[in-house]
Amino acid sequence: xxxxxxxxxxxxxxxxxxxxxxxxxxxxxxxxxxxxxxxxxxxxxxxxxxxxxxxxxxxxxxxxxxxxxxxxxxxxxxxxxxxxxxxxxxxxxxxxxxxxxxxxxxxxxxxxxxxxxxxxxxxxxxxxxxxxxxxxxxxxxxxxxxxxxxxxxxxxxxxxxxxxxxxxxxxxxxxxxxxxxxxxxxxxxxxxxxxxxxxxxxxxxxxxxxxxxxxxxxxxxxxxxxxxxxxxxxxxxxxxxxxxxxxxxxxxxxxxxxxxxxxxxxxxxxxxxxxxxxxxxxxxxxxxxxxxxxxxxxxxxxxxxxx
Amino acid sequence: xxxxxxxxxxxxxxxxxxxxxxxxxxxxxxxxxxxxxxxxxxxxxxxxxxxxxxxxxxxxxxxxxxxxxxxxxxxxxxxxxxxxxxxxxxxxxxxxxxxxxxxxxxxxxxxxxxxxxxxxxxxxxxxxxxxxxxxxxxxxxxxxxxxxxxxxxxxxxxxxxxxxxxxxxxxxxxxxxxxxxxxxxxxxxxxxxxxxxxxxxxxxxxxxxxxxxxxxxxxxxxxxxxxxxxxxxxxxxxxxxx
Amino acid sequence: xxxxxxxxxxxxxxxxxxxxxxxxxxxxxxxxxxxxxxxxxxxxxxxxxxxxxxxxxxxxxxxxxxxxxxxxxxxxxxxxxxxxxxxxxxxxxxxxxxxxxxxxxxxxxxxxxxxxxxxxxxxxxxxxxxxxxxxxxxxxxxxxxxxxxxxxxxxxxxxxxxxxxxxxxxxxxxxxxxxxxxxxxxxxxxxxxxxxxxxxxxxxxxxxxxxxxxxxxxxxxxxxxxxxxxxxxxxxxxxxxxxxxxxxxxxx
Numbered sequence: 185x186x187x188x189x190x191x192x193x194x195x196x197x198x199x200x201x202x203x204x205x206x207x208x209x210x211x212x213x214x215x216x217x218x219x220x221x222x223x224x225x226x227x228x229x230x231x232x233x234x235x236x237x238x239x240x241x242x243x244x245x246x247x248x249x250x251x252x253x254x255x256x257x258x259x260x261x262x263x264x265x266x267x268x269x270x271x272x273x274x275x276x277x278x279x280x281x282x283x284x285x286x287x288x289x290x291x292x293x294x295x296x297x298x299x300x301x302x303x304x305x306x307x308x309x310x311x312x313x314x315x316x317x318x319x320x321x322x323x324x325x326x327x328x329x330x331x332x333x334x335x336x337x338x339x340x341x342x343x344x345x346x347x348x349x350x351x352x353x354x355x356x357x358x359x360x361x362x363x364x365x366x367x368x369x370x371x372x373x374x375x376x377x378x379x380x381x382x383x384x385x386x387x388x389x390x391x392x393x394x395x396x397x398x399x400x401x402x403x404x405x406x407x408x409x410x411x412x413x414x415x416x417x418x419x420x421x422x423x424x425x426x427x428x429x430x431x432x433x434x435x436x437x438x439x440x441x442x443x444x445x446x447x448x449x450x451x452x453x454x455x456x457x458x459x460x461x462x463x464x465x466x467x468x469x470x471x472x473x474x475x476x477x478x479x480x481x482x483x484x485x486x487x488x489x490x491x
Numbered sequence: 492x493x494x495x496x497x498x499x500x501x502x503x504x505x506x507x508x509x510x511x512x513x514x515x516x517x518x519x520x521x522x523x524x525x526x527x528x529x530x531x532x533x534x535x536x537x538x539x540x541x542x543x544x545x546x547x548x549x550x551x552x553x554x555x556x557x558x559x560x561x562x563x564x565x566x567x568x569x570x571x572x573x574x575x576x577x578x579x580x581x582x583x584x585x586x587x588x589x590x591x592x593x594x595x596x597x598x599x600x601x602x603x604x605x606x607x608x609x610x611x612x613x614x615x616x617x618x619x620x621x622x623x624x625x626x627x628x629x630x631x632x633x634x635x636x637x638x639x640x641x642x643x644x645x646x647x648x649x650x651x652x653x654x655x656x657x658x659x660x661x662x663x664x665x666x667x668x669x670x671x672x673x674x675x676x677x678x679x680x681x682x683x684x685x686x687x688x689x690x691x692x693x694x695x696x697x698x699x700x701x702x703x704x705x706x707x708x709x710x711x712x713x714x715x716x717x718x719x720x721x722x723x724x725x726x727x728x729x730x731x732x733x
Numbered sequence: 734x735x736x737x738x739x740x741x742x743x744x745x746x747x748x749x750x751x752x753x754x755x756x757x758x759x760x761x762x763x764x765x766x767x768x769x770x771x772x773x774x775x776x777x778x779x780x781x782x783x784x785x786x787x788x789x790x791x792x793x794x795x796x797x798x799x800x801x802x803x804x805x806x807x808x809x810x811x812x813x814x815x816x817x818x819x820x821x822x823x824x825x826x827x828x829x830x831x832x833x834x835x836x837x838x839x840x841x842x843x844x845x846x847x848x849x850x851x852x853x854x855x856x857x858x859x860x861x862x863x864x865x866x867x868x869x870x871x872x873x874x875x876x877x878x879x880x881x882x883x884x885x886x887x888x889x890x891x892x893x894x895x896x897x898x899x900x901x902x903x904x905x906x907x908x909x910x911x912x913x914x915x916x917x918x919x920x921x922x923x924x925x926x927x928x929x930x931x932x933x934x935x936x937x938x939x940x941x942x943x944x945x946x947x948x949x950x951x952x953x954x955x956x957x958x959x960x961x962x963x964x965x966x967x968x969x970x971x972x973x974x975x976x977x978x979x980x981x982x983x984x985x
Binding site: 245248257264290337341343367 | 783784788795797800828829832869870
C-alpha cells in the first residue's frame with residue numbers, strides 16, 4: 185500500500201467496525217496489535233496458548249492421549265500388533281506413525297481430497313520420534329527372536345486445526361507413548377502370540393509369558409517443540425491459524441527435554457528471512473516452552489497414576 | 492582437520508558443480524544441475540492463468556511437482572515439494588504476476604547426497620531460464636555433523652548415512668550493487684538471513700549455529716559459480732539465433 | 734531408517750486366550766450391567782470444533798463421535814443450479830476406533846444413511862444454491878454407532894444455526910432371542926438376530942428414517958418401535974437441554 189493512500193485508509197478504519205477491519209485488512213490489523221506488543225487474543229508475543237493434556241482418552245487403544253493447545257486439538261492412539269520381523273533384523277520391532285487430517289478439523293479440507301500438509305507433518309513426526317532413539321530403545325519391541333516382534337501403530341488425528349499443528353501433534357504423540365502399556369502376551373502352540381487376560385492368569389501358569397508384566401515406559405528424555413511466526417522484527421510464539429495464514433514465515437524448533445539438544449530446526453521457506461539473532465531468540469523461547477510442557481506432561485501422568 | 496573423505500576432499504570442500512539451462516525444448520524454462528554425482532532436472536511451465544483453490548489470487552501461485560528417480564511419491568517427496576515450494580515463494584516476486592500459476596517439475600536423475608540443495612539450484616536456474624522475475628537466487632547447501640563433532644559440507648550419500656545430523660540450508664545469493672544506494676541496508680540484512688532450514692538428527696544447539704556460519708561462508712563462491720554457469724549462452728538459444 | 738516405516742509387513746493383533754465366542758442364553762446380564770430397556774448414559778456437548786460453523790461431541794458409553802458442520806457454503810463448481818440447498822454427509826472412522834485396527838464398517842453406506850436420516854429434518858429451501866457439509870468422525874466404536882452419529886449430527890446442525898423442522902434423535906434396538914435390548918453395545922450387536930433403528934423428530938412425532946434388518950416377528954417389531962420412539966423423545970429432551978445450556982452459557 186502506497187504512503188499516499190495510507191492516511192485515507194486510516195480514516196476509513198477508525199469508522200469501521202473492528203471485525204470488518206480485521207477481515208478487510210488482516211495484515212494491518214495484526215501489525216497494529218504487534219506495534220503494541222500484544223496479540224488479538226490478548227496474549228503477549230512470546231506466550232503460548234493454554235495447553236491441556238488428557239491421557240487414556242481412547243479405551244480401545246494400548247496408549248492414547250488428547251492434547252489441546254488453544255483450540256488446536258489432537259488425539260493420538262497407539263495400537264500394538266504382532267508382526268514377523270525381517271530376516272536381517274530378527275530382534276527389531278517397528279513403529280509406524282501416521283498423521284491424519286479428517287474433514288471435520290478444518291473448512292479447507294474436503295473428503296476425498298487429503299490435505300497436502302498431512303503427509304509432511306507425518307514425515308516430520310516420524311523423523312522426530314524415530315530419531316529420538318530413547319523412545320525406540322525403551323520400547324524393546326522384540327518378542328520372540330526371529331518369530332515375532334511388536335509393531336506399534338501410532339495414529340494421530342487432528343480434531344480441530346487452529347495453527348501450530350506440529351507442536352500439538354508431537355505433544356499428543358509423546359503423551360500417548362508415556363501412557364502406553366505393553367500387554368502381557370505368550371506364544372501359543374500354533375506359534376501365534378496371544379494375550380493373557382487378567383482373570384485367566386492362573387490357567388495360563390504353565391505357559392511362560394513372553395514378556396513378564398504390563399510394562400509402562402519410562403521416558404526420561406522426550407522431544408517437545410515450539411512453532412514461531414516471524415514477521416518483520418517480531419516473533420510470535422505458538423501462532424493461531426489466522427496468524428499463520430497472514431504472516432506466512434514460520435520456524436519450528438524441536439528440543440530434547442532433558443539435554444536441550446536440538447532435535448530439529450525447520451524453517452520451510454516463506455516470504456521472510458530468518459536472521460541468526462531471530463533464530464537464537466526462537467531457540468530461547470523453545471527452551472522456556474519445553475519446561476512448561478514438561479510440567480504439564482508430569483501433571484497429566486501423576487493424575488493418571490493417582491486414579 | 493583430520494577428517495578423511497572420499498576423493499580426498501577437505502571438510503569444507505564442495506563437489507564440482509555444474510548447471511546448464513534450456514536443456515528441454517518444450518518447457519518454458521528448464522535447467523539441469525549436478526553436484527558431484529547428484530543430478531536433478533527442473534522444468535518450468537507458466538505463468539498460466541488462474542490460481543488453485545484456497546490460494547491467494549492477488550499473488551502468483553507456485554506449484555512444485557517432485558518426481559523421484561524410481562518408484563512412487565511418498566512422504567519424503569511431499570516434504571521436499573512443500574519445502575521447495577515455500578523456498579521459491581521467497582525468491583519470486585509474487586506480485587508481478589497475480590492470479591497465475593507457475594508449475595515447476597523437478598525430476599531426480601541421480602541421488603548421491605545433498606539432493607535438496609541441488610534441486611533448489613535446478614529450480615532457480617529453470618525459473619531464470621523461463622524469465623520469471625526473482626528477487627535473488629537461492630543458494631543452498633547441506634552441512635553434516637559427525638559423531639565426533641566435525642562439520643562436513645556437501646556430504647555424499649554414504650557420508651549422509653554415517654552422520655549424526657544433517658542440516659539443509661538455503662540462503663539468498665549475495666547481491667552486488669545492482670540496487671540503489673538507499674537500499675544498501677536491506678541488502679546487507681538479506682545476506683544475513685536464511686530462507687530455509689531443515690535438519691535431521693540430534694545435535695547441540697551451538698553446532699547448528701556453527702553449521703550456519705560455515706554454510707554462509709560458502710554462499711559467495713557458490714553464487715559466483717552459479718552466475719557464471721547461467722551467463723553462458725544456452726545451446727538452444729544459440730541454434731535459434733543462428 | 735526410512736525403509737523401516739515404508740514397508741509395512743502384515744500384522745495381527747494378539748487375541749485373548751481362553752476366550753470363547755459363545756452366545757449367551759436368554760436371561761443373561763448385559764455387559765455393562767444395564768437393564769434390558771435402559772439406555773447408556775449420554776454425554777452431549779456442542780462447540781467441540783472451533784473452526785467449524787457448528788459442531789457437537791457425543792459420548793454414549795464407549796461410543797465417541799465428533800460431528801462438524803460447515804456452511805452453508807458455495808456448492809461444488811460442477812453442481813447445477815438448484816433452488817433448494819444441498820446436504821453433503823461424510824462419515825469416517827479412526828484407525829483405532831475398532832478393536833482390530835482399520836476394520837471400520839463401509840464409510841459410504843454410513844454416509845448415505847446419515848444423509849437420508851437428516852435430509853427430512855432440514856429446511857433445505859432456507860439456503861438455496863449452497864451446500865451444508867456434515868462430517869462425522871467416530872473416535873471409538875462401542876456399538877449403536879449410526880444412531881449416535883445421527884443424533885450428534887442433528888445437534889451440530891442446530892449449533893451451526895441451520896434451519897430445522899425439529900432436531901432428530903435416533904435410537905436402535907436389537908432383538909436377541911426373545912428379549913429386546915435397547916441401545917446395544919458392540920458385543921450385543923455381534924450376537925443379535927435383528928436390529929431396528931428409528932430416527933425421528935420427537936416434537937412433530939414424525940419418523941425420518943427406519944431401518945430393520947434380520948429376523949423379526951410382527952408383535953416384536955411393534956414392541957421395539959414403541960421402545961425406540963419413547964427413547965427418542967427422551968433423547969430429544971436431553972439434546973434440547975444441551976442446546977439450552979450452551980445458549981445460556983453464551984448469554985452470561
